[in-house]
Amino acid sequence: MVRRRGLVRAALGAEPGDRILDVGCGPGFFELELVEEVGAEGSVTGVDVSPASIAHAKRRSEGRANLSFHEADATALPAGDGEFDRAFSVQVLEYVPDVGAALRELRRALRPGGRLVVWDVDWATVSMRTADEPRMERILAAWDAHLTHPSLPRVLTPLLREAGFEEIRMEAHPFATNELTPESYGGFLVPFVEQFVGTEEAAAWAAEQRTLAEAGAFYFACLQFCFAAQAPR
Numbered sequence: 659m660v661r662r663r664g665l666v667r668a669a670l671g672a673e674p675g676d677r678i679l680d681v682g683c684g685p686g687f688f689e690l691e692l693v694e695e696v697g698a699e700g701s702v703t704g705v706d707v708s709p710a711s712i713a714h715a716k717r718r719s720e721g722r723a724n725l726s727f728h729e730a731d732a733t734a735l736p737a738g739d740g741e742f743d744r745a746f747s748v749q750v751l752e753y754v755p756d757v758g759a760a761l762r763e764l765r766r767a768l769r770p771g772g773r774l775v776v777w778d779v780d781w782a783t784v785s786m787r788t789a790d791e792p793r794m795e796r797i798l799a800a801w802d803a804h805l806t807h808p809s810l811p812r813v814l815t816p817l818l819r820e821a822g823f824e825e826i827r828m829e830a831h832p833f834a835t836n837e838l839t840p841e842s843y844g845g846f847l848v849p850f851v852e853q854f855v856g857t858e859e860a861a862a863w864a865a866e867q868r869t870l871a872e873a874g875a876f877y878f879a880c881l882q883f884c885f886a887a888q889a890p891r
C-alpha cells in the first residue's frame with residue numbers, strides 16, 4: 659500500500675497551493691501525506707460512502723485546517739464545478755455500478771486542465787501457485803463477486819474518453835511477492851480473501867498457501883493499473 663500510494667502521488671504531481679479531491683478516501687491514508695505536498699495554501703478533501711471510514715479519517719486528521727472529509731457517493735460529489743486542481747480515486751471505481759456517472763462527476767469537479775488519476779486492479783490477472791486449480795478458481799470467483807467490475811481497467815480508457823477526459827495515459831504495475839506477510843499485497847490478501855469467502859474450502863485454500871509459504875514456495879502476482887487524464891482546457 660505504501661508503494662502504491664507513492665506511485666499514485668507521483669502520477670498526481672501535486673504542487674503547493676493545489677486543491678485536491680480523493681474519491682473513496684477510506685480512512686484517509688493519502689490525505690495526511692498529500693497535505694504536506696500542497697502546504698498551507700492548498701487543501702485536500704476526502705469523500706467516501708462509508709460513514710465509518712469518514713469518522714475514522716476525521717479522527718486521524720483532527721486539527722488540520724486544510725483537510726476535510728465528507729460522506730458522499732462518487733456519483734454525487736459535494737463539490738462545486740471546477741473546484742479542484744487535481745482529483746484521484748484508488749481502488750474505488752471497481753465497486754461503483756455507474757462508473758461513467760462517477761467519471762462525469764470527477765470531470766465536473768475539476769477545473770479546466772485539471773488532472774485525474776484513477777487506479778484499479780484487473781483481478782483476472784491474479785496468479786498464484788496451487789495444487790488444486792478448480793478450488794482456487796472457485797475461491798477467486800467468490801472474491802470477485804464483492805466487486806461490481808472485477809476487470810475495470812480493460813474498459814477505463816473509453817469510459818474516461820466518453821466522460822470528456824483527454825490525454826489518457828495507462829500504466830500497469832505488477833504487484834508480486836514470494837512472501838506471505840501482511841506487508842506484501844499478496845500476503846495481506848490471503849487472510850482477507852479467506853475471511854471474506856468464509857467457507858471451509860476457503861480455509862483449506864488459505865492453509866495450502868501458508869504451507870507453501872512455510873516451505874519457501876509462496877507465489878503471488880497481479881497487475882494494477884494507473885490511469886492519468888486531463889480535464890479539457
Ligand SMILES: C[S@@+](CC[C@H](N)C(=O)[O-])C[C@H]1O[C@@H](n2cnc3c(N)ncnc32)[C@H](O)[C@@H]1O
Nearest residue numbers: 682683684706707708731732748749750753754
Ligand atoms: C479498497 S478501499 C480504497 C480506499 C482508499 N482509496 C485507499 O486506497 O486507501 C475502497 C473504498 O471505496 C469506498 N467506496 C465504495 N463505493 C463507493 C462509492 N460509490 N462512493 C464513494 N466511495 C465508495 C469504500 O467505502 C472504501 O472506503
